[in-house]
Amino acid sequence: MTKSSSPRRLRKWAMPKKRFGEWFLTLPSFVWLLLFFFVPTALVFVLAFRPADPFGGIGRGWTTATIRALADPQYLIIAGRTLWVSLLTTAICLGLAVPTGYAIARAPLRRRNFLLMLVIVPFWTSFLIRIFAWKSILHPEGLIKKILVTLGWVSPQASLLYNLGAVVLVTVYTFLPFAVLPIYAAAEKFDYRLIEAARDLGARPFQAFRAIFLPGIRQGLMTAVLVVFIPSLGSYVIPDIVGGPGSELLGNKIAQRVFVDRNLPLAGALSIVLILAVLAPLLAVLVLQRKKERPVIVRAEGS
Amino acid sequence: MKRSRFPFLVTGAVLIFFWLPILVLIIQSFNAARFGGAWQGFSFKWYARLFHEPAIWEAARNTLLIALVVTLVSLVLGTTSALALHRFAKSRLQRFHYTLIYTPLVVPEILMGISLLMAFVAAGLRLGMITIVLAHVTFCISYVALVVLGRLQDFDFTIVEAARDLGANGWTAARRILLPMLAPGLAAAGLIAFTLSVDDFVITFFVAGPGATTLPIRVYSMIKHGATPLINALSTLLLLVTFGTVFLSQRLSKSGAMEGGI
Numbered sequence: 001m002t003k004s005s006s007p008r009r010l011r012k013w014a015m016p017k018k019r020f021g022e023w024f025l026t027l028p029s030f031v032w033l034l035l036f037f038f039v040p041t042a043l044v045f046v047l048a049f050r051p052a053d054p055f056g057g058i059g060r061g062w063t064t065a066t067i068r069a070l071a072d073p074q075y076l077i078i079a080g081r082t083l084w085v086s087l088l089t090t091a092i093c094l095g096l097a098v099p100t101g102y103a104i105a106r107a108p109l110r111r112r113n114f115l116l117m118l119v120i121v122p123f124w125t126s127f128l129i130r131i132f133a134w135k136s137i138l139h140p141e142g143l144i145k146k147i148l149v150t151l152g153w154v155s156p157q158a159s160l161l162y163n164l165g166a167v168v169l170v171t172v173y174t175f176l177p178f179a180v181l182p183i184y185a186a187a188e189k190f191d192y193r194l195i196e197a198a199r200d201l202g203a204r205p206f207q208a209f210r211a212i213f214l215p216g217i218r219q220g221l222m223t224a225v226l227v228v229f230i231p232s233l234g235s236y237v238i239p240d241i242v243g244g245p246g247s248e249l250l251g252n253k254i255a256q257r258v259f260v261d262r263n264l265p266l267a268g269a270l271s272i273v274l275i276l277a278v279l280a281p282l283l284a285v286l287v288l289q290r291k292k293e294r295p296v297i298v299r300a301e302g303s
Numbered sequence: 304m305k306r307s308r309f310p311f312l313v314t315g316a317v318l319i320f321f322w323l324p325i326l327v328l329i330i331q332s333f334n335a336a337r338f339g340g341a342w343q344g345f346s347f348k349w350y351a352r353l354f355h356e357p358a359i360w361e362a363a364r365n366t367l368l369i370a371l372v373v374t375l376v377s378l379v380l381g382t383t384s385a386l387a388l389h390r391f392a393k394s395r396l397q398r399f400h401y402t403l404i405y406t407p408l409v410v411p412e413i414l415m416g417i418s419l420l421m422a423f424v425a426a427g428l429r430l431g432m433i434t435i436v437l438a439h440v441t442f443c444i445s446y447v448a449l450v451v452l453g454r455l456q457d458f459d460f461t462i463v464e465a466a467r468d469l470g471a472n473g474w475t476a477a478r479r480i481l482l483p484m485l486a487p488g489l490a491a492a493g494l495i496a497f498t499l500s501v502d503d504f505v506i507t508f509f510v511a512g513p514g515a516t517t518l519p520i521r522v523y524s525m526i527k528h529g530a531t532p533l534i535n536a537l538s539t540l541l542l543l544v545t546f547g548t549v550f551l552s553q554r555l556s557k558s559g560a561m562e563g564g565i
Contacts (some may be wrong), residue, residue, distance in 0.1 A: 022391045026400055029384035029444050033403045036441040040422035041414070047421050057424055099310035100317045106310075115314070122321045124549050126502050128519055129538040132526050133324035136331065136535075141341075143327055173320065180317075205307060226409065234411020237505060241526060251413045258509065264421055271417050278411060 044275070048268035056262030066269045075253070079273060082250040085164065086232040089171045093179040093228045094221065096172075101183030101220070102213070105190070116184070123177040131241050134170045135161065138242065162244030170238045175231060179224040186220025187213075222285050230278050250274050329542065332535035349536035359537065362521040369432060369517065370500040373439040377496045378489060380440065381447025388448065389455040407445045415442060416509030423510060430512025438510045439503060443496040450495060454488030494552045498545070 048066055051059035104115045122130070137143045138160040148154040160166060194216065198208040214221070236251025243249075250270060257267035335346035353359060384404060391397050407415065419438050420430075428434055462484070466476040482489075504519035511520060518541075525534050 022387060022394065022396065025383045025387035025390070026396060029380045029387075029448065030400055030403060032380055032444065033407070033441065036419065036422070036437055037407055037415070038403065040418035041410075043422050043425060044414075044418045047425065058421070096313060096317055099313035103310040103314040115318075118318050119321065121546065121549060122325055124498070124545050125325060125542055126519065126522070126538070126545070128504050128522050128526065129328070129534075129541060130324065132522070132534055132538065133328040135526070136531060137324055137327050173324070176317065177321070230409055231411050234413045236413050237523075251411075254413060254417055258417065258420065264424060267417055268421055271414055274411065274414060278409075278414070282409065 041275070044268045044271050048265055048272055050265050052263045052265050056264070058264055066265045069266060070269055070273065075270070075273075078248060078250055078253055079277075081164075081247070082233060082235075083277070085168055085171065085235075085247075085249060086229050088168055089175065089232045090225055090229045092168070092172050093176050094224060096176060097179035097183045097224055098214075098217075098221075100180050101187045101217075104180075104184050105187035106192075119177050119180050123174075127174065128237065130174065131170055131238055134166075134173065135242055138166055138169075161242055162247075164243070164247040166242040167235075167239045167247045167249075170242050171232050171235055174238065175228040178227040178231075182223035182227065183217060183220040186217035190216045222289070226281065226285055229281055233277050234274060250277075325542070328535055329539050332532070332539040334532070334535075337532065349532045350540075352533060353536050353540070356533070358516070359518070359521055362516045362518045365432065365515060366501055366518040369435050369439060370497050372436050373443055373500040374493050374497045376436070377440045377443035377447050378493050381444045381492060381496070382451050382485075382489065384444065384448040385451035385455055388452055404445050404448050407442055408449075412442075412503075412505040413509075416506040419506065420509045430510060431515045434510045434512065435507055435515060435517065438506050439500045442503075442506065443499055446495050446499060447492040450492040451485070451488055454485060458484065491552050494548055498548055 047058055049062050049064065051061060051063045051065075053059035100119075104112055104119070107115055138145065140159065140161075142160075145154070145160055148160075149156050154160070190213065194212050195208045198212045199205070203211065234251050235249055236255050239247050239249045239252050240255070243252075250273065254267050254270045254274070257263045257270060332349060333345050333347070334342055335348065336343040384400070388397055388401055388404070415438070419434075419441070423430060423434050423437075463476050463480050466480045467473070471479065502519065504523060507517055508520055508523070511517065522534060522537065525537075
């Protein structure tokens with residue numbers, strides 16, 4: 001057997017090169033994300049057990065005092081409030097995004113693209129500026145307040161800002177486009193003859209909607225829930241700007257521990273609570289999807 | 304069959320909801336009144352005032368400098384990553400790689416901010432422009448990788464094979480065939496990375512330290528300390544830039560804006 005004509009030899013020769021190519025292309029981003037994403041996230045779990053040093057750094061030795069400090073009722077109240085605001089925001093976003101996604105998907109093609117642009121463009125604007133815009137129209141001298149007072153719906157003394165209502169309103173505003181897009185994408189693929197069939201078989205419009213349409217866009221609904229619920233859990237700028245002392249969320253507490261108290265380990269301990277709160281819905285959706293289809297993480301590869 | 308009008312009414316209301324604050328902001332930026340609210344005549348004075356705020360221009364310069372470096376680095380890392388994910392899709396390594404690319408997208412920003420801050424402090428790095436660049440690249444890689452991956456999936460690789468058959472080596476084929484054909488996708492991904500970097504506040508705020516101020520950090524402190532009419536004018540200018548960028552990316556890649564909205 002000659003050296004080069006053997007197919008096995010040839011494969012052996014070709015394989016390491018292919019492996020080399022894969023490593024060459026994979027390593028840069030892999031190492032970067034390992035170093036600046038994975039390790040820092042893991043580090044939070046370690047550093048939460050370090051004492052704080054008085055100069056805003058991380059001290060030596062180990063302590064469980066920081067984790068035990070989380071039992072303070074103020075944190076429980078804030079964690080509960082964060083969960084409640086996120087759930088409420090998600091529910092309102094779904095309630096608005098389902099009809100909107102449906103309407104856009106059912107519009108004629110040309111108008112559909114125009115409507116999508118109208119949804120996408122506002123949320124390409126700066127996140128801070130959008131929150132600021134709401135602050136100025138909810139302001140005592142602002143547009144909304146004046147309209148509501150003129151209509152007699154709100155007393156001139158009432159404040160529309162610095163409360164939980166303002167936080168939910170602005171959070172919905174910020175995350176609603178993220179809910180509309182996946183629901184639209186699912187509604188666009190939905191076969192509307194199924195609804196006609198259901199109607200022909202005697203279903204009332206709402207029945208057809210609930211029993212045929214909603215299950216049909218299940219994938220879109222789940223993505224929408226994730227992309228609204230998870231970021232709202234970590235929301236901090238919105239309550240910071242339009243909220244008051246009574247509407248602080250977990251994110252505000254983390255930021256306060258960092259910027260006001262300069263206590264990094266305690267901020268880390270609070271972040272662990274947030275990480276666990278984020279993982280729960282993520283794992284739930286993964287499990288739900290594994291039952292029927294492939295998980296989101298793999299599915300998104302083709303999108 | 305008669306369709307319900309309800310979804311269309313909701314859509315109309317949602318679109319008004321989306322646009323109202325932005326339109327009010329633009330109109331208010333031309334209002335001569337000091338505290339917003341009542342209209343006191345059309346004026347460019349807040350725009351003129353902006354030019355006498357050196358702090359804003361310094362922040363804008365920092366922001367652009369950071370965004371340029373971030374765009375270049377994340378384009379390289381994101382593109383190699385997308386090529387690996389596409390070319391070796393079946394391999395075990397790429398499944399880990401994909402998870403690593405995908406997870407930063409679902410993690411709330413504040414978590415990325417605090418974990419990077421703790422890592423930088425633990426490593427003894429001085430907070431400033433460099434830590435901001437490191438942090439921005441970390442979240443931009445994922446967006447670039449997914450946008451380029453989307454492009455690669457529509458890409459006809461037989462053309463590259465043809466080039467190889469005609470005698471081009473791997474490097475020449477990549478440079479002369481793959482790169483020019485991927486260019487619109489790369490441009491769209493670059494614009495997304497640039498916009499994300501320019502716009503980021505939460506993560507930047509955590510890793511910036513006292514020395515380095517970016518435009519969003521500046522805007523935040525203006526919001527907190529109430530320089531209302533100036534922010535209106537600055538926001539309107541930024542809106543113009545954003546709309547220009549969106550328009551450009553739409554021209555470059557028809558679905559660029561959609562992919563940016565992952």
